Amino acid sequence: MASALILLQLFVVLSTFHESLASRRLTELLHDSPILFQYHNGALLSGDISVNLLWYGSFKPSQKAIITDFITSLSTSPKSQIQPSVATWWNTINKYYSNAKKPSFRLGKQVSDPDCSFGKSLTDKHLIQLAAKAEQTNAVSVVLTADDVAVVGFCSSRCGTHGSSPVGETENTKSAYIWVGNSETQCPGQCAWPFHQPVYGPQGAPLIAPNNDVGLDGMVINLASLVAAVATNPFGNGYYQGDASAPLEAASACVGMYGKGAYPGYAGDLLVDSTTGSVVYLHLLHLFDQKHTMGLHCCFAGTTIQTLKLASIPSTMQSSSTAICSRLNHFKPPTITRSHRFPLLIRALSSPTVVDSTTTALVDSGVKPQWKAAIDFKSILENKSAVAENLKNRNSSANLELVIELYQRLLELQKEVEDLRYERNTVANKMKGKVEPLERQRLIEEGKNLKEKLVTLEEDLIKLTDALQREAQCIPNMTHPDVPIGGEDDSIIRKMVGMPRDFTFSIKDHVQIGKELDLFDFDAAAEVSGSKFYYLKNEAVLLEMGLINWTLSEVMKRGFTPLTTPEIARSFVVEKCGFQPRGDNTQVYSIEGSDQCLIGTAEIPVGGIHMDSILGDSSLPLKYVAFSHCFRTEAGAAGVSTSRGLYRVHQFSKVEMFILCRPEESNAYHEELIEIEEELFSKLGLHFKTLDMATGDLGAPAYRKYDIEAWMPGLGRYGEISSASNCTDYQSRRLGIRYRPENSTSPPTNPKKTKGRNVSPPEFVHTLNATACAVPRMIVCLLENYQQEDGSVVIPEPLRPFMGGIQVITPK
Known part of the structure; x- marks a missing residue:
């Protein structure tokens, strides 16, 4: 259970709370606000639900334990856990179940596919097929992809997703699924923040991942939000706000509320253990005195819990794969699979310590790369002459000009995607308030058009990323200045x-x-x-x-x-x-x-x-x-x-x-x-x-x-x-x-924000x-x-x- 408690760190970050509240109990810090989402008369998940895990690719036993401990902690009684607990956070979902049996998620069966039966470049269709490998009756099948597995849209537009598809030939039987990807070698600055430096914004020191596994700790952040979303909007007609094709739901409602003084790229003023550099969480690591009790804050679909805070679940960071089967006499399945995509800042490739691009996918020609190298493209661009001379001295056939051309095109395309994503979010935000029917219809059409354009650009981005990676991997290492130039005889x-x-x-x-x-x-x-x-x-x-x-x-x-x-x-x-x-x-x-x-x-x-x-x-x-x-x-x-x-x-x-x-x-x-x-x-x-x-x-x-x-x-x-x-x-x-x-060796840019850290x-x-x-x-x-x-x-x-x-x- 100790590891399960530590998992709370993965999706809650403590904001500094006044010492006088130290003796107050968690329940005394709850302040309810009205549910902001509209119910669309669809089915919600209810009753006993088994969470079946499909491990796609290579996962270490310690990595699997991080996920399974989190899932197990959902069904543990809050009273049996040291507070604040995962179960307490999960119980906030009860507001949506006043007239229905509340869901109880429990760890179910686990299936491993270490050899990647569908290859290492997956589409949404593959995700649905993988989810179907597990038991689908009264169960949730969570597809978890390893860090060398590419999924269409991963990193470029999403960190995970949830959707639904028909089960067999029965019209009234649906399977809702979730997928989450390990982003550590592909886009940790997007899908594993704040345990990795963010792509944009201030480049301060990231928080130390509580399990020392940036990828898996980031996966739990994303999995937490998607479990909430699949429970409250499993088939696209549950609780959400806005256009059904791009809904604002429990998985995307929390807009990144962090510690005191938080802003994009900075998680806020958090209590940090001076010995380990890890973020200190109330009662979870037992690293600080009772009088230093911290407050957390979580926006869960309109419910404010001032003792829990979804630390890094920006609206873009969704991931997990769940399949839940439910017989719905009143629900007509859509003809296509719903897949929620959320806005995501497009990661630049210039960071020397971050993987260079998004994910692999099928390309028009050539062999697609099966993994990503963290190539320092910015350094290549800035030292073009030295790199060219090095290629000449090594008799390398690598095409430097093509690499630079692809990289510059990639940066331009990333900017286009980012601008389009911002424009789409602007349209979605306009629909949140009171809007005249004609204006709402116009905004809906505009949102759909933007979505179609974005899908096309995302596909182009994936192909361009693969082409760049394929060419750049041919560039050899740089050479020590004292190495003689020439062949073996030299x-x-x-x-x-x-x-x-x-x-x-x-x-x-x-x-x-x-x-x-x-x-x-x-x-x-x-x-x-x-x-x-x-x-x-x-x-x-x-x-x-x-x-x-x-x-x-x-x-x-x-x-x-x-x-x-x-x-x-x-x-x-x-x-x-x-x-x-x-x-x-x-x-x-x-x-x-x-x-x-x-x-x-x-x-x-x-x-x-x-x-x-x-x-x-x-x-x-x-x-x-x-x-x-x-x-x-x-x-x-x-x-x-x-x-x-x-x-x-x-x-x-x-x-x-x-x-x-x-x-x-x-x-x-x-x-x-x-x-x-x-x-x-x-x-x-x-x-x-x-x-x-x-x-x-x-x-x-x-x-x-x-x-x-x-x-x-x-x-x-x-x-x-x-x-x-x-x-x-x-x-x-x-x-x-x-x-x-x-x-x-260099002093922190803001000593106040890094006080007590060694990160x-x-x-x-x-x-x-x-x-x-x-x-x-x-x-x-x-x-x-x-x-x-x-x-x-x-x-x-x-x-x-x-x-x-x-x-x-x-x-x-």
């Missing part, structure tokens, strides 16, 4: 360690050594799996295990947390890390008939651990050392001289280091990673060189990359055994990984990765460098304790 040697061993006998390569010592079987593996696969045998197995365990133990001494990872990842996670899972020369194995891939490096699943989350400043840096098997197609490598034996294979074991850190620390951690690699290879007695790789050999994610190439006598050349890359915020902007700085806006972390041990190539190095004239191979001393004490591999 890379600069930054360090040379050791000297090549002087052999007094004929050198063998690792393939011949392995055959004579019975360490490999390439032929049998080719029969079983195909070329570039292998069996390790005898001491080679122990050598692999020894390398892995020794490497893990050495890296863990440097403060890294060990991991083993999933070796299958969803395609969009692979893409967000900067790898292309499809195409003629892809290095990624995709699983046919699914959206999953085999990983080519543990960098992918480790990067995904904190996907779509805000980390605490004190938790950084996060250092991981992960073991996994890796799978690569090695497309385009046929005929390469280094393809022999173990050097280039399709499957191998690898130990990977991965760091998430503050932006100002990434260069230092990049140096730390390369130092760890150099130390490891030095302890093994290898001769190697460290290279500062040139721009043409960086890859899209890397800001700077160091490679280590070791001398391989049998190959007669240096071969790459490791790399270390600083990806800055390239991956985190795609993966949605941010952190909230504990202290801001700097979240920033994207920087990510770095480095190979600690790629087993096959390490085996190549060790066998070729430590081979003896008698055919044996000496085991480097550091590895011996990890191989059962074996010192030498001798011929059988």
Whole structure:
């Protein structure tokens, strides 16, 4: 129940209340005013209603708990809850049920669709079909879409909706539904305010999300208003005011009344816990003394409750999906599905810490993006020359001119939508008072025309957003100023360690050594799996295990947390890390008939651990050392001289280091990673060189990359055994990984409003990765460098304790 109480924070914000009212009870603070909405003789939801949840996309158990706790709290007796409570707020709906049985919402069944059976770009028709998957008799089916799922109109005109549709072929049976989307990676400044900086207005520090999940906390804000709306106007002929095609109802009546001194973009003068920075709620977090009792205020369809306040439910922020089935003898279903859309400020794409656009949808041509990267378009526009030079130096095919053109067109279209939305709201407001019949009819027609224009513009906005995202995702990371310009041959040697061993006998390569010592079987593996696969045998197995365990133990001494990872990842996670899972020369194995891939490096699943989350400043840096098997197609490598034996294979074991850190620390951690690699290879007695790789050999994610190439006598050349890359915020902007700085170096713009807060806006972390041990190539190095004239191979001393004490591999 404690988590349910915390959920009240998601849709109520406390305004400062005078200390003398501290001892007054919640019920003493109620001041009723007449119901302002007109009843249109339609059915309302009544009796016991099950709220069935349809989870569409990926949701963590902790995220599901936030929603289910809120739903459960609706049916809990107010007397059993610490006040003010969710149930007390919900009981204000009773004013509408003087002659009918009041509704009792209870958590029902839950259905999960993690694989997104309709894809990740949904229409209203899809929402209705999803709602129908759950039981519809005396039940409400709430469709909840994950943060990477696009819904037509999401962010551009709505955060959620509720509507109704026929059930089966029965004319008098209707299903009313609600949908809510997770906005964190698409438009948190619109649909998750005040837990994220607003799109417009003063850009003060947002409130800390009570569950530390901006997307889900925002969803509850929107879900709360839509539950009220679906109860009082489920089929479009219940309680509302104005035109039926664009009604003002319980879900859109509260016009954003916040704390004392509130105005657009500022939630008001709120009590904040000085320790955590969270908004303090009466009795909910037990963080302050009784004498500091706060007042809340909520406009619920004309009922004023001065102890409850719908904090951030502007008329635009509606979301949730509910299906309720009711037999209505007096109700004739409309021929089309009603879907309430509410005004929403269109988000600009210039914010460096906010996702760039609205949602994905079907486009006329090309492949639609399945996820959104938080690309800093404003920075691209302001630094056009530098970006163009960077593309040239990297030999990138990204079309910068097209990206800029699309972005400017998008800004213009957003302005058109915003102006049209404002005009439509103006018309709606004119109909609230007494209006002559002819004038009312004219306003109704004008409102309908504006709505049709708006729908067309919204569709254009979605297509334009997708086109922009598709092109912009091709732009690589910027480059460190010290990186050499050119191709691989232009890379600069930054360090040379050791000297090549002087052999007094004929050198063998690792393939011949392995055959004579019975360490490999390439032929049998080719029969079983195909070329570039292998069996390790005898001491080679122990050598692999020894390398892995020794490497893990050495890296863990440097403060890294060990991991083993999933070796299958969803395609969009692979893409967000900067790898292309499809195409003629892809290095990624995709699983046919699914959206999953085999990983080519543990960098992918480790990067995904904190996907779509805000980390605490004190938790950084996060250092991981992960073991996994890796799978690569090695497309385009046929005929390469280094393809022999173990050097280039399709499957191998690898130990990977991965760091998430503050932006100002990434260069230092990049140096730390390369130092760890150099130390490891030095302890093994290898001769190697460290290279500062040139721009043409960086890859899209890397800001700077160091490679280590070791001398391989049998190959007669240096071969790459490791790399270390600083990806800055390239991956985190795609993966949605941010952190909230504990202290801001710049003073607040208004000290009075930020008094007691420690809530700097979240920033994207920087990510770095480095190979600690790629087993096959390490085996190549060790066998070729430590081979003896008698055919044996000496085991480097550091590895011996990890191989059962074996010192030498001798011929059988």
